[in-house]
Amino acid sequence: MYLEHFGLRELPFQLTPNTAFRYAVQNQHEALNVLLVALRSGEGFVKIIGEVGTGKTLLCRTLLNNLGDDFVTAYIPDPCLSPMGVRLALADELGLTFDSGAGEHQLMKRISERLAELKRQGKKVVLILDEAQALPRESLESMRLLTNLETETSKLLQVVLFGQPELDEILGEPDLRQTRQRITFSHRLSSMDRETVEGYVSYRLTLAGYKGGDLFTPRALNYLAHASRGIPRLVNILSHKSLMAAYGRGDHIIGRKHIRSAAADTEDTQGWRRPSGRKPATSFSGIRGVLSRALGGIGTTQRWDETH
Ligand SMILES: Nc1ncnc2c1ncn2[C@@H]1O[C@H](COP(=O)(O)OP(=O)(O)OP(=O)(O)O)[C@@H](O)[C@H]1O
Ligand SMILES: [Mg+2]
Structure with missing residues (x-):
């Protein structure tokens, strides 16, 4: 898994409602x-x-x-x-x-x-x-x-x-x-706004042992808040998958593209719509594809197009 890659002690975005990871929303x-x-x-x-x-x-x-x-x-x-x-x-x-x-x-x-x-x-x-x-x-x-x-x-x-x-x-x-x-x-209970999502993500990362600088870019956080609609469980799922995607590609910072691929691979998220008539940029088929290529060492060059 990605723990070592990001300098984490444990998984930061597990789905169990664990009060030890509770952020003061x-x-x-x-x-x-x-x-x-x-x-x-x-x-x-x-x-x-x-x-x-x-x-x-x-x-x-x-x-x-x-x-x-x-x-x-x-x-x-x-x-x-x-x-x-x-x-x-x-x-x-x-x-x-x-x-x-x-x-x-x-x-x-x-x-x-x-x-x-x-x-x-x-x-x-x-x-x-x-x-x-x-x-x-x-x-x-x-x-x-x-x-x-x-x-x-x-x-x-x-x-x-x-x-x-x-x-x-x-x-x-x-x-x-x-x-x-x-x-x-x-x-x-309401969903979280963009600022709260940022605090939430950063808090859970810190509790999981992350000691580096900002791991998620501001654009990634914008997209995360949008795609998850501020719902904590979806924030966890998308964050976990985006960490997996970044790890699979050897990236150390989570950008918008990682969140977008996570959202494309997740039910009940919003904001992922491929413009009609356009083909996917590559044969990319979600995070599992990125990871299996990275782990299997197939070495396909992946193109991530920020424009759609
Ligand atoms: N304030 C918070 N701090 C940290 N994690 C949170 C917070 N709020 C929710 N979560 C996390 O979000 C996820 C969903 O929370 P939870 O299972 O309590 O939702 P729920 O409303 O009971 O969902 P359901 O309607 O499916 O039963 C869990 O992983 C939980 O730990
Ligand atoms: Mg419940």
Whole structure:
């Protein structure tokens, strides 16, 4: 791989939402503040919406790391749960065990007893769901019913939903209006602008051990921000592929051409359109071609045309 070529200790643009690589993106930071304020107030039923790849799961993990000892969290990453599945998962996260024959009534009774016990210990319990847009309607509704568990003065359970924009459409349906009305705080994650993309790329490179000067040219960063639409996952994919392309060609600086070839090789990016009627400049067929030639030592001369 390209680690040695660029003087890196580890891969800078891996796709796993790793909180150690988290860059302080303003909008995500605001979302975290909304979450912390809402949950500390004790009345939280919070919704965080973000397009695919904008950092919801990373934010979810950051939240889990930021809630202090006075919080007990039940994290459900698997959204395909029936209402009973949600209750069982919650019970499991609360450390409750059941006989296989336990009925629903007994399950709810044990959950509410456990929540009341945690409340007496001064704990706030938060149920966190990632990918909530994939949750069956009845399971979303069951969240609301769970938040009905309360003492005379406060809720026993708070809920955080992380979901793609479809979640808003689902919550907009008439049969879910009661659930929608319960939502006390919400926040929408936005994509990154050009300056943030630059800071993001440079931060991740530094964390991965890069010590040199500017690795990406300003034009490369312009193109990267444009092609990725500022979506962190796409920024990672394009940056990784452009490093591969540069490595394959023996280049030490990432220019626009490297980003462009990465974008041509990546789904869901924008800005790559070959003018109609014109043939590709060479037999180049994406990064894999560059790399296989470099690694296989075939030595084809590659022409990169900056004009299209
Ligand atoms: N602030 C950030 N700092 C560093 N990396 C980030 C940041 N935000 C997002 N990423 C990275 O972007 C990628 C996508 O993030 P994540 O998986 O959290 O998105 P998502 O919104 O949950 O996507 P999906 O809708 O597909 O579930 C991950 O590699 C993640 O580490
Ligand atoms: Mg996710």
